[in-house]
Amino acid sequence: MIEVIGVSKDYGSFPALQNVDLEIKKGEFIAVLGPSGCGKTTLLKLLAGFMGPTAGSIVMNDSMVASAKRVVPPEKRNIGMVFQSFALWPHMTVADHIKFPLRHHPNSRKDSKRAMSLRINETLALVGLDSFAERFPAELSGGQKQRVALARAIAPLPNVLLMDEPFSALDVELRMEMRKEIQKLHRETQASIVFVTHDQSEALAIADKIVVMNKGKIEQIAPPELIYTRPETEFVATFVGKCNVVKGHWQDGRFVPAIDSKSSWPDLGVAEHFKKKGLYPVRPEQVRLSLSTGTETQGRITYVQYQGHEIHYTVEAGVETWTVHEPISSPRFQVGDAVEISLKSAPKPEKDLVFS
Structure with a gap:
């Protein structure tokens, strides 16, 4: 369970977020949807612990992780992160990318080499890359690179997976394919997912619930069908559909x-x-x-x-x-x-x- 309570974030005199309240239940798939500059990436950075709020608080699993006075850093939160760019290390093989969080993530255990190897193989099989373990990023296609980024994020079994427009670098066909992959991963990992996007069709297709944002505020929170059939404001009505x-x-x-x-x-x-x-x-x-x-x-x-x-x-x-x-x-x-x-x-x- 994640609770965002009255959170605001200012960049100097500019209010990026204004009194945002949001609840994310265990295993829920949330899409944060809105135009550029609406505050959706700022909200994701606050959830990740990359910065702290100007006001309000964030609670994860009954533990306060962020307030105006104190911020728990990302490495001490049980999260996985998938960035807009693939953010892969060119000198590491696919298997090494999966091994890294298993050694350093706060949720990882000090398992034996055999147990770690099994987890690496399980994760690669889950994203369809079990035959690519020894390849380097330069030897992969765009879709394969994105799968490596996903595998790295889910390998240590995080409670919440944060995704910042992860398909923006992919072509239309790959975006459609990756939507299916994300839904499959969600079913099999049961992790909570917060998926930031400006693509309304993407949000409608994959999320359990959509958070529509505009000018630093939440306009509406509802399942996709209700967002589409029963918009509550002019912005939601005209932005979605x-x-x-x-x-x-x-x-x-x-x-x-x-x-x-x-x-x-x-x-x-x-x-x-x-x-x-x-x-x-x-x-x-x-x-x-x-x-x-x-x-x-x-x-x-x-x-x-x-x-x-x-x-x-x-x-x-x-x-x-x-x-x-x-x-x-x-x-x-x-x-x-x-x-x-x-x-x-x-x-x-x-x-x-x-x-x-």
């Missing part, structure tokens, strides 16, 4: 969009924050387009992008710009077409819906 935030007003529990005062949309679990501001978040795939009959024109197609399984449209609707995703089987529209915009019917989610 490029939601359309529609203007209008709420009346008798239904939403009346400004672009069509004759229509009313049902409450599909919209957060109170949006209701108070007269807004309605609509995902691109929740919108239906149809050719205008001439009297009900609400928008005009300005961009069309073919994406294989669906078509992406950009629609100018008065002062608003909408993003709409239609399946490939739907009627096609061209740039300049006048269209009507409506909301696709969808079941209202249960208010007490819980994802484990």
